Amino acid sequence: MSGRVTSAEVAARAGVSRSAVSRVFSGASASKATERKVRKAAADLGYRPNVLARSLITGRSRIIGLVVSYLDNQFYPDALERLSEALQAEGYHILVFTAPEAEEPDALVEQMLDYQVDGIIAASVTIGGDLAARCQAAGIPVVLFNRGQDASGLSQVTSANRTGGAEVARFLRAGGHGRIAQITGWLGASTGRDRAEGFRAAAGPLVAEADGMFDRDRAAELAAAMWRDARPDAIFVGNDHMAFGAIDALRSEGAAVGREVSVVGYDDVAAAAWGAYDLTTLRQPARRMAEATVETLLALVEDPDRGAARIEIEGPLVVRGSARVPEGWA
Incomplete structure (x- = not known):
């Protein structure tokens, strides 16, 4: 035939x-x-x-656009897989655009609108206010994943970043640490600010603090400088990607990680459990965050007049060998 x-x-x-x-x-x-x-x-x-022909009849493409940057952070490939699984379970497909960190993602979102997507997920990127309003006017819902943007009026799903930062601080204080430092995530992003502020409020005075910009090499340089100048006995690093760089740098400086200096990260990516790092870290529950994001987005697809949702999902502190464990800590 x-x-x-x-x-x-x-x-x-x-x-x-x-x-x-x-x-x-x-x-x-x-x-x-x-x-x-x-x-x-x-x-x-x-x-x-013919999916395209059907979309002309139904007015639905059953495609969700996702714009993401920072894929060198191991958390995001895992999150993309979780988002894709959750969307496929609902009969949707995902169209992924990657945005260089130094560029605004608005042009990519404009392209997504041209593809007639039914909704947009913005992962760790900031959507301009004008574009957010245009998406809303076009009936295309947008949900922010792992990034807050309070003034935008957009729905957002994050981990409980302030709570997580505070939990790390309590863990380190309970372990008897008195010279605590912090390498924050990028303070221009809600995730970096919220983790840092939650940690700072619960930890008390710090011997050193610097913005790691979510960059592994920068975090490594900062950790080495802190060890030489401030001699901290514990460092909270704003995500695992940076924490790996910090551990490598501390070891290069001769520091015994887990004994002389504790290092705690945030995310619990797969490499955190590797023997080379054995990283104590605050877990971001990627599956639950992805499911909540998809549920929120599809609810908005069905009812564009629904109000914006702000969802924070708590994760546990996963204790491994990179940090001193307080007596009786469970």
Whole structure:
């Protein structure tokens, strides 16, 4: 058979109506017997439904756009997988655009609108106020993932960053540390600010503090300088990606990580459990954050007039060998 197979041919082969074929491939209600016949006929004929044509009829592309930067941070590839899984479970597909950290993502979001996406997830990027308003006017909901933007009126899903930072501080104080330093995440981002402020409020006076800009090399340089100049006995680093650099630098300076100086990160990416780092860290619950993001976004797709949601999800402190464990800590 040559040429594109049509739904009418599938219907004739399966002995059903064209509307039955449409119901099967749109995910609408159809009996199991009908679905089996239609899918067998489609497989025999090599039929593929025209998703673009269907979107013109339904007004839904069933595509969600995702813009993300900072993919060298191991948290984000994992988060992308979780977001994709959660969307696929709801019958949606994901269109990913990556934004260089030094550039505004607004141009990429503009491109997503051209692709007729049903919604947008912005992961660790900031959406300009004018563009946020345009998305809202166009009926395209936007949800921020792992980034807050209070003045935007956009829904956002993050970990409980202030609470997590404070938990790290309590852990270090309970371990008897008296010379505590902090390498923050980028203070221009809500995640960096909130973790730093939560930690600072619970830790008390610090012997050193600097903005690591979520950059591994910068964090390594800062950790080495802190060890030489301030001699901290503990350092909280604003994410695991930077903490790995800090540990490498401290070891290069001759510091015994876990004995002379405790290092605690934030995220609990897979590499945190590797023997080379054995990193104590505050876990970001990526799966729960992804599920909450997708649930929030799809609710807005169905009801654009819903108010913006602000969701914070707490994660546990995962204790490993990079930090002194307080007596009786559970």
